[in-house]
Amino acid sequence: MPLTATSCRRYGVFGSTMIAPIVEPTLKCIRAFIMKKFTIRSLPFYILMSSAAMAQDAPQIQEITVIGVRDTHTVRTDDTLVAPPDTAQLLRRMPGANINKNGELTGIAQYRGMYGDRIKVSVNGAPISGAGPNSMDSPLHYAPVAILESLTINRGIAPVSAAQESIGGYVEAITYTGEFGTSSDFSFDGRTYFGAQSVNEGTVASGFFSLANRDHIFRTFVMQEQADDLDFGSGDIIPSEYERERFDLGYSFRGGDHEFSLDFARNNTKDAGTASLPMDILAIDSDLLRSKYQWSGADFNFTAEFSASDNEHWMTNYHLRRPPQDNMMTAGAMRYRRNWAVSESYGFKLKLEQLVDNGTWLYGLDRHTSSHRSTITNPNAGPFYISNFNDTDKDVLGAFIERGISLSDRTGLDAGVRINRISMDSELVSANLNPMGATSGMPFMINNLAGMLSNQFNGSDLDQTDNNVDWFARFSIEAGRNTTWYAGAARKTRSPSYQERYLWLPLESTGGLADGKTYVGNPDLDPEVAHELELGFDWESGSYNIYPRVFYKEVSDYIQGTPATNPVVNNFAMMMASMGMGQPNPLQFDNVDSTFYGFDVEADFKLNDRFTLRAVASIVRGERDDINDNLYRIAPDNIILALDYQGSNWVGTFESVNYADQNRVSATNVEKKTDGYSIFNLTARINLSTNIEIGLGIENLFDKEYEDHLAGYNRAFNPDIGLRDRMPGLGRNFYGRLMWYF
């Protein structure tokens, strides 16, 4: 008999291996939850959930069951002890995922070898367009750990409805939003979160407060965090200090089948070192607004979301790191740089989901438009400026349709198509690299070359439109009581980023590549087109669960830096390098062909009532197809093995994190190899009472010194790390957090 609408209660949260649901739902219900992950947005504070409250709260929502495999991996902050302030660090615990770390608050999501703009990240459903042309405020910068409720990665092929351009994957951060009450009386609830760690004397203090009844939630969040420079065992990473403040205000209303929310967040990042990049953060001041309306009918769900952001950012190469020194060719003062960068974005998403007898239909329309401006100046030479990006626009308008269907009682199919129309443009650019008005000599010649490049750029076809088609299909079949097989296929596209199209002067504004190379863009770039296959199975037998996946992805017109061929670009870079700025032999963004393939798995084995063994392993290869080279900054093979102990009022974990050598490096990006390493971590979470929890941890127990392949190269003067040497991993770190729910 084909599966039809099934009534499932919403109980626990699935995806985190740390949680045992209080009420074990049926396997089919779990699948319904996974299918419907967008409908379980606001989860109650798990620790506060009592079975009585649950019985009362759990609405009898009609859920459609379609056979499927576990296609997301969620880490919940409450159940996972993490030391660092950067939410991106949580990705390291997920199969296939990792982070390219350029600073403590600057973690760029990597998934199966792709990163940066290829991974779509949303915070509470809203896409994020950071201000920094080097992604100093990468999207997860806007979901600090202290306000984070959960971080979810779509395993493998993301549905086309998840995000507009999900060629490399989709990550969703959910922050605390509070819970509706059960009566008309208002109650005051909240959570305070305090954290501290030894490795950089970092502290965080935050509070989430809500005033809620059955119909209304008023909420606010405040946070303050700061730290000194990080210790790596035989020195400090200079600069890696940071300071950040955050303030949120929000409101939700529920009436009948309708729900509405409006949220505002203000982020103020102050001094923050990014030693893997040419400059450090002086400030990031951001305002983010989002709103959502949801209408849940008997056989449909309608959602309308709106978001907007306004980010302003300053960075320099002199205020946190040692400023440029005099050399044979130039005075250090002439190489001081300050960069002002702003981004504005807004977007909406309309989604209508229809529940039908054998599954669901989903129709949607979304738009996201972002503009960026970046100007580089020298505080010691007023007339000096580079119009790095001048009001570059990227406007993505998309429409999609998706179907989830039970083909039989043992087989399910999810499939969908999306069409994106991408319009991009830039205003004209200019620069003055000859602030003293010299009539001969290096600055004069360099400025002439810059003038030729701005003329070339301004005369090219800046106005570009791409029409991109994405589709995906995921087929699942239950092969027995414990096993569900899975096969997926997809075509995904991505139009170039504004840096890839509109970087006109050889500079390092590359969305955080941090390879030390300067780049130029190309307005005529074609969109990337990926074709992907994925196979795997879920084997779930209660105490033993394993979820392996293999994948193969071919990308035509993959955008990659290749040696620049424009003689003006090469001359410019060579002259700059001779004066101590940047490197010769710049790269230009180009369309090439590439292939990604690999394997990842998560598994847990319940040894007995107390002990559970967990494993997460990730292997990925990324290769150029047009030449014999590897792709740059790909995560080394890695495996996390953890042993969890469940005590009466505490949970302990002993964990080994193992990274292999990375010898498959990119010659094009002059990438350095790294050696493998293993570090060991210990954590414990103790419930002092029903509403107070303490977490304690030691990271890198044996103070092992190692190089972090994904942390780039040191770019700031440091007596203990050479310039352009690999960034070290962090030394032993004692850390703790205190969470008090009230």
Ligand SMILES: [Cu+2]
């Ligand atoms: Cu920046």
